[in-house]
Amino acid sequence: MxxxxxxxxxxxxxxxxxxxxxxxxxxxxxxxxxxxxxxxxxxxxxxxxxxxxxxxxxxxxxxxxxxxxxxxxxxxxxxxxxxxxxxxxxxxxxxxxxxxxxxxxxxxxxxxxxxxxxSFTFEHALLEAGIPLRHLEEGHNVPMYITNIPAEPAGRFEGNITVSMRPMTMKDAIRATEITTHFKNVHGTPIHIGNPADFGIKDLENPDFGEPVKIKDNEVPVFWGCGVTPQSVALDAKxxxxxxxxxxxxxxxxxxxxxxxx
Amino acid sequence: MxxxxxxxxxxxxxxxxxxxxxxxxxxxxxxxxxxxxxxxxxxxxxxxxxxxxxxxxxxxxxxxxxxxxxxxxxxxxxxxxxxxxxxxxxxxxxxxxxxxxxxxxxxxxxxxxxxxxxSFTFEHALLEAGIPLRHLEEGHNVPMYITNIPAEPAGRFEGNITVSMRPMTMKDAIRATEITTHFKNVHGTPIHIGNPADFGIKDLENPDFGEPVKIKDNEVPVFWGCGVTPQSVALDAKxxxxxxxxxxxxxxxxxxxxxxxx
The missing domain is CATH 3.40.1640.10 (PSTPO5379-like)
Structure with a gap:
């Protein structure tokens, strides 16, 4: 085989x-x-x-x-x-x-x-650096949320951006930011660390795509730009x-x- | 005034x-x-x-x-x-x-x-770091050369790339590479350090655009991608x-x- x-x-x-x-x-x-x-x-x-x-x-x-x-x-x-x-x-x-x-x-x-x-590419780099990824531990897809942050419009394409979320300790969040600055071609650094209400996410337990993950008491949610955005924006343009x-x-x-x- | x-x-x-x-x-x-x-x-x-x-x-x-x-x-x-x-x-x-x-x-x-x-942007950063720039010292335009390195073609646009050249010590060349890695939107790191014959430049004293500069005995020529490239390639497409x-x-x-x- x-x-x-x-x-x-x-x-x-x-x-x-x-x-x-x-x-x-x-x-x-x-x-x-x-x-x-x-x-x-x-x-x-x-x-x-x-x-x-x-x-x-x-x-x-x-x-x-x-x-x-x-x-x-x-x-x-x-x-x-x-x-x-x-x-x-x-x-x-x-x-x-x-x-x-x-x-x-x-x-x-x-x-x-x-x-x-x-995101497969930068997730691999995070794992190599010893940063655990909850959705992989739980064996399912990463949770994704539609935000109220508008993407930069271009011609017929416009819409709000979608983010993926990975919970981690603040120490790991900072290390993950440091690592992903070197992966600009696969989403780069986080869009936000911390409070999802700041950009229109009401309930982390009900993602728009993927499955929710457990967030431990000592962890913060870390949000990256998500590749669902171009697809959803492209589909909106019909x-x-x-x-x-x-x-x-x-x-x-x-x-x-x-x-x-x- | x-x-x-x-x-x-x-x-x-x-x-x-x-x-x-x-x-x-x-x-x-x-x-x-x-x-x-x-x-x-x-x-x-x-x-x-x-x-x-x-x-x-x-x-x-x-x-x-x-x-x-x-x-x-x-x-x-x-x-x-x-x-x-x-x-x-x-x-x-x-x-x-x-x-x-x-x-x-x-x-x-x-x-x-x-x-x-x-290149104005990264030149400013190089000067701030104490790296002298000969064409500025000599008070004229940077020398530019058409290479035999083909640009990646795209549709009707194709042609060889043009580079600008700044002579410096190898120590400064390495430091300049380190600095310009942070300026990807203004040409980024050099395309070549050292031997111009490697990519089709026969005579550094006769640039295709701009004026020649003096290269001292302890210096190497350092070549960056040059903004003349898109103009010349666009013009070639007529x-x-x-x-x-x-x-x-x-x-x-x-x-x-x-x-x-x-």
Missing amino acids: TDLQNIEPQALRKLIRDKKVTGHTSGMAKGYIQANVVILPLDYAYDFLKFCFKNPKTCPLLDISEVGEVNFSKYGKDADITTDVGAYRVYENGELIETPTDVKHLFNDQMVSFLIGC PELIITHAPGHMFITDVKDSELSD | TDLQNIEPQALRKLIRDKKVTGHTSGMAKGYIQANVVILPLDYAYDFLKFCFKNPKTCPLLDISEVGEVNFSKYGKDADITTDVGAYRVYENGELIETPTDVKHLFNDQMVSFLIGC PELIITHAPGHMFITDVKDSELSD
Whole structure:
């Protein structure tokens, strides 16, 4: 049986392309960056690229395809974005209409694909530094909350930002800020440490996405910009067509986590 | 007489708009970022934005206007890009046709303006750290060279990168690298330290732009990505219309140098 944890990215993408690997990619091709995917018609690509530029903490852009191309010059030279994600979500005019395992039938020479940083990368660095992550300990997804903080608007894209939350001691929160300053391409430093009411989160036990986590008495909630933001903002704009990865089914890139640290 | 060195950016932009200040802006509104300007038709904006994203060391994008707008959400909320630069260069199909003091007559609701980081900002930080800069000592422009290093192409924009060169001792070169790692939005760390023949520069005494500087026996040439790159690459693409600032007549932004350090 193939060791999916230590497999090379090219080999893993081929297994996904051939539908031999279909599940969540968490922990696979260890050490390589996994990315969020947004595929849009060219008509929306300029506004979306501008949105990414203006909102680096919630929408950290890793790579962008040329128009109509299925690969990425830096993050996946021999990739095919229409087949190399295990499960896609297809939305028309903001409505989910399909969750296929490839999107060859929807792709044309006027589409552009965006790879956006994912928190897997900085979580790995936090764990290496001995900072425990509660949602991993509890074995579920990180809790995510829609804030009342507006993202910088860009063309047709606007909306409030979504954050993910990880509880930790204040000492660990400061150390985590220090570490994530070196991971600007995967959300960077926290957006807030402490009081969620400051930016419109009423109840930490009822996240908008993901599952709640226990916060211990000596811990504070630490909030990072979340990759759900670009998807939700893009969906609000109701483009004729938008394709994303299905949650947990990330695009496996050729770039190592360690190359992202700046 | 107005103290142009300690004037606020808004006031300086008004003087430039009213044609009361017309010369080079070097040293004016001290402490505030000055930016390179590129104004393009919307048709070229997406490719140019993508080029900036793919080439952050030579083309560090600071801000981008909305389509047809003359101001910038972050770097100049009350600015007017058609009047607030002291001298412009207007190119049609890659040919210089005009050097006006405003471009109101050329602007329309399908134009997009880009502000690109300029080396003034990091040079200030190097001087503060006690690193001498020869071209300033000699009282002329920095020498710039076209290399054989290709920029990452994006759509219709492609070409080799241009670098600026500052000679210094190896000790200062290492310290300068340390300092400029915190100035990613104004070219960041050097592209090369040492041997110019490695990337196609034959003769340091004959720069492609600017003036040569003396290199002392105990010094090495240190090369940074240069803001001439986006202009020259954009010109090579021969768009119907491209407007840039004239050399030395920078756009004065509302953002302080110190806010750019990361």
